[in-house]
Amino acid sequence: MINLQPIRKNFYVPHPVVQKRSQHEVDEYRRSREIYVKNQAPNPIQNFSEANFPDYVMDSIIKQGYESPTAIQAQGWPTALSGKDLVGIAKTGSGKTLAYILPAIVHINNQQQLSRGDGPIALVLAPTRELAQQIQEVANEFGHSSYIRNTCIFGGSPKGPQARDLERGVEIIIATPGRLIDFLQRGTTNLKRCTYLVLDEADRMLDMGFEPQIRKILEQIRPDRQTLMWSATWPKEVQKLANDFLNDFVQINIGSLQTSANHNIHQIVDVCQETEKEQKLGTLLQEIGNTLDPDSKIIIFVETKKKVEGITRTIGKYGWPALSIHGDKSQNERDYVLRTFRTGGQYSILVATDVAARGLDVDGIKYVINYDYPHSSEDYIHRIGRTGRSDTTGTSYAFFTPSNYKHAKDLISVLQEAKQTINPKLSEMANRFGLGGNRNRWGQNNGGYQHRNNNGPRQNSRWNNNGGSQATYGSYKSY
Numbered sequence: 001m002i003n004l005q006p007i008r009k010n011f012y013v014p015h016p017v018v019q020k021r022s023q024h025e026v027d028e029y030r031r032s033r034e035i036y037v038k039n040q041a042p043n044p045i046q047n048f049s050e051a052n053f054p055d056y057v058m059d060s061i062i063k064q065g066y067e068s069p070t071a072i073q074a075q076g077w078p079t080a081l082s083g084k085d086l087v088g089i090a091k092t093g094s095g096k097t098l099a100y101i102l103p104a105i106v107h108i109n110n111q112q113q114l115s116r117g118d119g120p121i122a123l124v125l126a127p128t129r130e131l132a133q134q135i136q137e138v139a140n141e142f143g144h145s146s147y148i149r150n151t152c153i154f155g156g157s158p159k160g161p162q163a164r165d166l167e168r169g170v171e172i173i174i175a176t177p178g179r180l181i182d183f184l185q186r187g188t189t190n191l192k193r194c195t196y197l198v199l200d201e202a203d204r205m206l207d208m209g210f211e212p213q214i215r216k217i218l219e220q221i222r223p224d225r226q227t228l229m230w231s232a233t234w235p236k237e238v239q240k241l242a243n244d245f246l247n248d249f250v251q252i253n254i255g256s257l258q259t260s261a262n263h264n265i266h267q268i269v270d271v272c273q274e275t276e277k278e279q280k281l282g283t284l285l286q287e288i289g290n291t292l293d294p295d296s297k298i299i300i301f302v303e304t305k306k307k308v309e310g311i312t313r314t315i316g317k318y319g320w321p322a323l324s325i326h327g328d329k330s331q332n333e334r335d336y337v338l339r340t341f342r343t344g345g346q347y348s349i350l351v352a353t354d355v356a357a358r359g360l361d362v363d364g365i366k367y368v369i370n371y372d373y374p375h376s377s378e379d380y381i382h383r384i385g386r387t388g389r390s391d392t393t394g395t396s397y398a399f400f401t402p403s404n405y406k407h408a409k410d411l412i413s414v415l416q417e418a419k420q421t422i423n424p425k426l427s428e429m430a431n432r433f434g435l436g437g438n439r440n441r442w443g444q445n446n447g448g449y450q451h452r453n454n455n456g457p458r459q460n461s462r463w464n465n466n467g468g469s470q471a472t473y474g475s476y477k478s479y
């Protein structure tokens with residue numbers, strides 16, 4: 001309802017070399033890096049100098065020692081710098097954070113300075129507190145040379161210091177939705193100056209768990225803002241919803257148009273019974289321990305908070321001291337745990353719920369173990385993506401039980417796309433249950449595995465002390 005000053009969003013000055021490239025050369029480059037673009041986008045750049053970033057940005061890139069832009073950066077930077085709305089889908093660990101942070105810095109430096117009482121120019125929304133803090137680190141590293149101030153707004157920490165940052169004025173806010181809404185309602189900050197909006201892990205941010213909060217925040221931001229959404233996965237269900245928040249956008253996919261995992265990860269699926277998992281984990285840890293270089297880290301994903309506690313205790317008893325993280329721990333403890341895990345040393349194992357599934361970039365994770373299979377192949381892709389970051393490699397394991405049968409077909413597609421060996425037992429399970437549904441073509445239920453509780457005497461297992469089934473609404477789950 002307020003009178004909006006016009007804004008400038010296009011700051012892209014193409015490098016003459018980039019501009020002169022023939023369509024054939026551009027197509028060839030896109031093909032070689034598996035860049036797929038929907039709608040009109042500028043030519044991709046092929047090295048850092050072609051991005052035409054200002055010196056203060058180039059200096060920080062050089063300091064990192066990166067050799068060349070990743071594919072999503074090569075196509076994402078010119079597109080974002082030219083002010084377009086953008087959906088960027090690229091594998092885990094492929095540098096999406098910098099793909100949106102560097103254009104944010106340029107965008108901010110081309111806006112009028114903040115006045116007293118102004119809110120941020122750029123807003124980055126992320127699903128977890130730890131991810132928000134990690135993004136802040138990147139913003140610190142790359143924004144400090146141009147004196148861009150930022151703050152991280154997230155629940156579970158005292159409001160005072162966050163409020164003081166907001167009152168002083170910051171150009172970038174990196175936030176989880178709940179705490180930001182709280183500050184917006186109190187009037188501690190506002191989004192009237194916000195012209196650059198990022199949803200990191202956008203499919204997660206738009207799913208049922210977050211969507212109402214996202215709507216609430218986005219309706220306070222001017223409609224002609226630039227909106228950028230990023231993830232490694234982009235399921236159909238959120239694509240339509242995303243249209244509500246984007247204008248005439250460019251979509252960039254790297255590698256594949258289907259749901260796909262990072263190909264640097266060796267994926268192993270062990271089809272087993274629920275009751276066998278405990279022993280299998282022990283064997284696996286032992287195997288890894290015997291061959292492991294001392295610095296490599298392991299992350300074990302389980303379904304419930306309670307089970308995180310149980311497994312941490314049990315493996316600890318058997319001589320594998322482990323850290324653990326889930327949503328019922330205090331923020332202090334969560335911060336301590338992640339800091340310790342990042343540092344490495346005595347603790348090289350982290351047991352976690354899906355709170356650690358998305359976006360976290362921890363050096364040295366070589367193994368991801370899905371003790372419990374997640375609720376979707378998207379979640380699986382994000383979880384295993386904690387290894388194989390940047391140009392490193394890693395290995396993932398998944399214990400897949402008869403009660404996970406519904407996911408067999410999707411998992412096989414993910415494995416096939418990544419040219420992984422398919423466990424015949426998994427294929428058998430997928431075939432038995434047909435095309436994803438649990439009804440055959442005569443409309444009768446299939447027999448066998450679909451009985452949810454035929455997965456052995458759960459209550460007898462030392463680790464299955466989760467006291468019954470957890471809400472399986474996927475996105476509603478509280479991790």
Ligand SMILES: Nc1ncnc2c1ncn2[C@@H]1O[C@H](COP(=O)(O)OP(=O)(O)OP(=O)(O)O)[C@@H](O)[C@H]1O
Nearest residue numbers: 066068069070092093094095096097232359361390
């Ligand atoms: N051009 C580059 N060359 C080499 N390494 C890079 C480059 N850009 C970023 N990186 C590094 O790659 C790692 C992964 O980056 P980032 O966390 O942004 O990945 P992501 O695509 O967001 O992954 P996820 O989907 O899991 O969130 C980081 O450690 C980052 O420093």
Ligand SMILES: [Mg+2]
Nearest residue numbers: 096097200359
């Ligand atoms: Mg990321």
